[in-house]
Structures are given as C-alpha cells and as structure tokens.
Amino acid sequence: MTNTETQSLPTIAVYGATGHTGNYVLSELHRRGITPILVGRNETRLRDAAVRAGVPTAEIRIADLDDPAALTTAFTEVDVVISTLPAYVTLGEPVLAAAIAAGAHYTDTSGEQLFLKKVFDEYGPRAEAAGVTLLPGITNSNLPGDLLGHLAARQLPAPAAIVMSLIARGEGGGSRGSAETVLAGLDWFRSGGWHYENGELHTGPLPHPSAMTFPGDSTPTPVAKFQQPPVLTLPRHTNVSFVAGVVATDMLTQLANLTPDILNSLPAPSPHLHYDLVLDATTPDGTTIRALLTGPDAYRDTALMAVEAATRLTTTPTKPGALSPAEAFTPTDFLNSLTPHGITWQITPVN
The missing domain is CATH 3.40.50.720 (NAD(P)-binding Rossmann-like Domain)
Structure with a gap:
C-alpha cells in the first residue's frame, strides 16, 4: 500500500x-x-x-x-x-x-x-x-428494509402498503447484547411498537396482515406486529400508505419468557445465523412485489x-x-456492494 x-x-x-x-x-x-x-x-x-x-x-x-x-x-x-x-x-x-x-x-x-x-x-x-x-x-434488517422498500415501492403505480419480516434460518440464539437491547425496551418490543398508516405513526393492534407465506413455505405462517425502524425511515423518502414490521408469533412467545436473570447463562451466538429479510409492497388493487435479502450471518452482516x-x-x-x-x-449500489460477502437480494412480482 x-x-x-x-x-x-x-x-x-x-x-x-x-x-x-x-x-x-x-x-x-x-x-x-x-x-x-x-x-x-x-x-x-x-x-x-x-x-x-x-x-x-x-x-x-x-x-x-x-x-x-x-x-x-x-x-x-x-x-x-x-x-x-x-x-x-x-x-x-x-x-x-x-x-x-x-x-x-x-x-x-x-x-x-x-x-x-x-x-x-x-x-x-x-x-x-x-x-x-x-x-x-x-x-441486517433495518438497512435492507429501508433500501428495498424504496426500490419496491417505486415499481408500483400507487402508494404501497409495506410489510416486512426478518426470518432466522440458522440454529442457535442471539447475542447477550441483543438480549440486553430487548430487555431495555421490553414493553415496547412486546407491544409491537409503531406502525405507519395514512401519514401517522400508530401504536396498538396491527390492522393487517395476520399471516405471511415466507420463502420456501407452502402455507402461511401466523404473524404478529413487531417494532421495525423502517416504519420510521421509509415514509421519509417513499410514497407509502402503510408500513409495518411483523414476526412469526412464536418469536413473541420467546420474548414473553425473556428475563434479566438469563443474561449470564446465554451461550455465544452461532456463527451460522443465516436469515431472510422479506418485504412485500402491495397496492390497493392487490398488486404485490416481494423484495428478499438473504444473508449467511446476522451479526457479521x-x-x-x-x-x-x-x-x-x-x-x-x-x-x-x-x-x-x-x-x-443509492440503494442498488449499496445493496450490490454486499453481494461479494454472500448477501444476495432480489425484487420480483408476486401477482
């Protein structure tokens, strides 16, 4: 050098x-x-x-x-x-x-x-x-959620309703730091936080959806509202009518059992925490575009x-x-810079 x-x-x-x-x-x-x-x-x-x-x-x-x-x-x-x-x-x-x-x-x-x-x-x-x-x-969820939401919504002719979810595919649990983060805002995490609808942030029950069909699955998975930062960032730059984060309901059950006394007993995270970030953008007539980012290790990524x-x-x-x-x-440029590390992305029409 x-x-x-x-x-x-x-x-x-x-x-x-x-x-x-x-x-x-x-x-x-x-x-x-x-x-x-x-x-x-x-x-x-x-x-x-x-x-x-x-x-x-x-x-x-x-x-x-x-x-x-x-x-x-x-x-x-x-x-x-x-x-x-x-x-x-x-x-x-x-x-x-x-x-x-x-x-x-x-x-x-x-x-x-x-x-x-x-x-x-x-x-x-x-x-x-x-x-x-x-x-x-x-x-690994916030950044691609914001970038992919920006790109997907621009492929639709009307303001999009965006729903996103992070799906853990690997074995093992999260880090102690992740557990500390959830514990510091446990009530907010359990409640699902904000969703965005018609120009405002809202707490409380999610009006839709109650299930999502994740990549590789043949049947829908029950989901519940989950706080996601792109709910705040996407409306800053993209014409959207609705933004929400969801997770499989069994993850919320795990959060309900999280207590401070387990922190010291948590094992080191697995180095193979691969995942999918799934984002669906839908117009009022039901036209849907799905954005998907897949990575090999949540913390490394x-x-x-x-x-x-x-x-x-x-x-x-x-x-x-x-x-x-x-x-x-520039969203495409940033996302493409990640592909040499085994992080892939795509945007495809669903119907």
Whole structure:
C-alpha cells in the first residue's frame, strides 16, 4: 500500500468494540486496511478485542459513557464514529452526542424504534448545525428494509402498503447484547411498537396482515406486529400508505419468557445465523412485489453494513443531519456492494 493510499483511509472510532458485533466491525475494518480507534472504559478488554480482530497496534482511548468531555475528546479528529452498543434506548445517547460535539459523522447498529425517533427528532437538527451526518439503525434488517422498500415501492403505480419480516434460518440464539437491547425496551418490543398508516405513526393492534407465506413455505405462517425502524425511515423518502414490521408469533412467545436473570447463562451466538429479510409492497388493487435479502450471518452482516456505511460517509457527499439509508446512498449500489460477502437480494412480482 502506498503512502497516498494510506493517507486516504478514513479515521474511524468504534465504541462497543468488545461485543460480538463490535468484533466483526473491527475485523472488517482491518480487512479493508483501516486500523480503528477503540474507545471504551476498560483498556484491558479493548486491547484484547483489538488482538482478536488482528489489530493489536490499534489506538485505545479511554472514555466512559458518563463522561461527555472524555467522549468528545476521544472522537476529536475522527472522521466517523461507529457505535455497536447494546440497549441504545438507555446507553446510546452519550456516544451520539459526543460524536456531534467532536464534529464526526456517526453510524450505529441500533434496532430500536424509540432510539431512532429520538435521533431524527432531537439530534438531527444538532447534527445539521454541526455539519455532520447521522446514519442510525444500520443492521441486517433495518438497512435492507429501508433500501428495498424504496426500490419496491417505486415499481408500483400507487402508494404501497409495506410489510416486512426478518426470518432466522440458522440454529442457535442471539447475542447477550441483543438480549440486553430487548430487555431495555421490553414493553415496547412486546407491544409491537409503531406502525405507519395514512401519514401517522400508530401504536396498538396491527390492522393487517395476520399471516405471511415466507420463502420456501407452502402455507402461511401466523404473524404478529413487531417494532421495525423502517416504519420510521421509509415514509421519509417513499410514497407509502402503510408500513409495518411483523414476526412469526412464536418469536413473541420467546420474548414473553425473556428475563434479566438469563443474561449470564446465554451461550455465544452461532456463527451460522443465516436469515431472510422479506418485504412485500402491495397496492390497493392487490398488486404485490416481494423484495428478499438473504444473508449467511446476522451479526457479521450487520457489521459489514455498518462499516460500508461508515466508509461511504467519508467518500459520498451527504447532507448534514440525520438520514435514512436511502436518503444517504443509492440503494442498488449499496445493496450490490454486499453481494461479494454472500448477501444476495432480489425484487420480483408476486401477482
């Protein structure tokens, strides 16, 4: 690598690097030739994470979430901050605020509607004033849900009703961080959160559907409302009449049994958590287009998407403020950038 190439690499800080997704983020940055800056409160754990990811010489900066000044200093002269924390509704704001204060672009792997709404409503104007871009909610369901919804709806002649679902295909469970995230907003997750209808966000029962036929299945699966961030982001840029997330009802049963005392007994996530992200866009006359994204590992793929988004923030002109993926990037170009990693996508008519 030449000196010119080295100088062109972005400076990226990672907060939450000791977690499962954080380790994948470090490894992907290393694969791209980028040596990240690891920020956190425990130097030993951060150094261990750097060694595991193959970047033992990475810079370590110590800053706790309850020390805004230290966080801002840690993010000074950084191009982009990637936050891979759990439970953003309780832990996410300090890193977000410090990134803005330091003049750094920001992205994260949050999956909570409540946190995303706060990012857009409260922190978006602050980021715009600071001249930086916020790109929250970059996960293996949120990002493709936003991009695919944008593309699918534009193939229909009338405002689309969009329903999306993430289907776990692999064996094993999620990470401790995912469990912490659900526990921090358990009532919201159990209630299904918001859906979007006729220009407004709504809580409460989902008017439709009660079942979906998933890829490879011959019969419909009963589904229930489930909070999904694209409910908030898709209406920002696409003419839609309805947006909702759903999951198979048996997943909600699993959430009902989730309690804090099981956190320490959770096994490490399987490295084979492959999945389908299914999105149906339907017009009032029943014309339906299905978008499908399939990936080999939910956590690895989330990290890949977050790193791709972070690096693009340093090379792609974006307006300051809080943006959804489709507002920041060209959807087909971003989705195609994922295919070398075994992440495939397609959009096809259903009827």
